[in-house]
C-alpha cells in the first residue's frame with residue numbers, strides 16, 4: 001500500500017518537483033482591509049519529515065496563517081516558501097483539510113477520494129486500487145460505495161483524509177480537521193493521522209485547540225500569542241515514534257502537555273503586545 005502511495009505522489013506532485021517538502025514562514029504579517037491586524041512578525045518552519053502543530057487562543061490568527069501558507073490569502077508583510085519556492089497562490093503540491101470534510105453529496109466515498117486525481121487526468125485502475133487501499137487503511141472497507149449521507153461524521157473525515165492523500169501533496173495543512181467530531185472519534189482519527197505521517201516523507205502543519213492532540217501528533221508544538229499572532233513558544237516533542245493512544249499515558253507526555261499549557265497561559269496573562 002505505502003509503495004503504491006509513493007508512486008502516486010510522484011505522479012501528481014506540482015510546484016517544486018523533486019524538492020523536499022518544507023514550509024518556511026518569515027516575518028509574516030497580515031492586516032485585513034477592515035484594519036484588523038491578525039498576525040505580526042510570525043516566523044516558523046516545518047522541515048521535511050516534520051509534523052508541527054500550532055496552538056493559540058481563539059482569534060490569534062492561526063487559520064489566517066494557514067490560509068496564507070496555502071496561498072488562499074495574501075500576506076501584508078513577510079514571505080512564505082513551500083518546498084523552496086515562494087507561495088504566490090494555491091498550488092498542487094499543498095494539500096488542505098478543514099474542519100468540515102466538504103465531500104460531494106452525489107459521489108460515493110470512493111469517488112470522493114478519487115476527486116483530486118480526476119481533476120488533473122483520467123483515473124486509472126491503479127488510482128482506484130490505491131483509493132480503495134486507503135479507504136481500507138482508514139477502516140472504511142465495505143463503505144466504498146456509500147454516499148456521504150450514509151456515513152457518520154467521523155467516517156466522512158476519514159474519506160477526506162483519503163482524499164488528502166490522493167492529492168499526492170507532501171506539504172499538508174490541516175485546520176482543526178477533527179473539531180466537529182466527538183472525543184472518541186477524534187482519538188481514532190488522530191491514530192489515522194499518525195499512520196499517515198508514517199506513510200511517506202511530508203511536511204505537515206496542523207492548527208488545533210487541543211493541546212493533547214498537538215503533543216501526540218507533533219515533532220514540535222508552536223504556541224502563538226494573542227492577536228496580533230506571533231510565535232511565543234516552540235516546544236520540541238521528542239517522544240519516540242511510532243506513537244499511539246498509549247503514548248498519552250507516559251509521564252513525559254504529561255510533562256510536555258503541561259509545558260505547552262503553561263506557555264499559553266503565561267502569554268495570555270501578560271505577554272500580549
Ligand SMILES: Nc1ncnc2c1ncn2[C@@H]1O[C@H](COP(=O)(O)OP(=O)(O)OP(=O)(O)O)[C@@H](O)[C@H]1O
Nearest residue numbers: 032034036038057058059060061062063064065227
Ligand atoms: N477576512 C477577514 N477580514 C477581516 N478580519 C478577519 C478576516 N479573517 C479573519 N479575521 C480576523 O482576524 C483575526 C484572526 O482570525 P483567525 O480565524 O485567523 O483566528 P484563529 O486563531 O484561527 O481563531 P479560532 O481559533 O477561533 O479559529 C480575528 O480577529 C478574525 O476576526
